[in-house]
């Protein structure tokens with residue numbers, strides 16, 4: 378079961394989830410841009426971008442310090458950036474083309490490389506940003522500490538591209554790794570690893586829909602023999618907040 382002591386769980390109806398998520402991200406943007414002049418955010422694919430739809434709107438469109446944002450992907454499908462399956466494309470169309478984030482602060486994967494090559498390249502680029510102090514390191518674990526990681530969850534309890542029963546769930550050295558047999562298509566992806574996810578300052582888990590209710594129950598409900606789904610391994614050094622809708626929370 379996830380460490381719910383430090384996790385806040387909120388259940389929303391209708392538009393309230395998107396309204397609350399936008400405020401949560403905006404408050405963190407204000408905090409980090411004023412405290413350290415940068416805000417490092419990791420986006421997920423799937424429905425996450427839909428739930429971020431209120432961010433590129435008033436009052437946030439004109440009030441956030443978008444120029445200080447640095448955008449990464451928690452996981453990315455190894456497809457061309459113009460492909461319908463690309464998480465970059467999803468974020469570009471849903472958010473990035475609507476807000477003034479400098480293109481140089483948007484860290485898409487190199488889509489000309491193999492999954493191995495793209496993961497190595499992404500890790501190397503994160504290391505360069507650690508050297509430049511754009512990304513800090515966790516004093517506890519030595520892994521990169523993103524300011525905010527936005528996670529979705531699949532019905533099987535996967536987060537990022539870390540799937541139940543897959544050896545990548547145990548990866549504890551690499552910052553970024555790759556998968557060629559993802560059970561969720563497309564099969565080739567790169568993903569940040571659990572030590573990186575768990576080094577972050579803030580994490581939001583956004584989960585909606587009836588098909589997710591069992592995995593949510595397994596992670597957050599009271600169960601005698603909890604199965605450790607990947608989602609239950611999200612336990613950041615910082616703060617975790619769950620944004621659920623009524624369907625996802627229906628078995629709690």
Ligand SMILES: O=C(O)[C@H](O)[C@@H](O)[C@H](O)[C@H](O)COP(=O)(O)O
Pocket residue numbers: 421422423424425452453454464528529530531532535536537538561
């Ligand atoms: O690229 C991906 O496939 C994702 O990053 C993945 O981890 C996603 O966040 C979940 O599968 C939830 O997807 P939904 O929000 O669409 O259910």
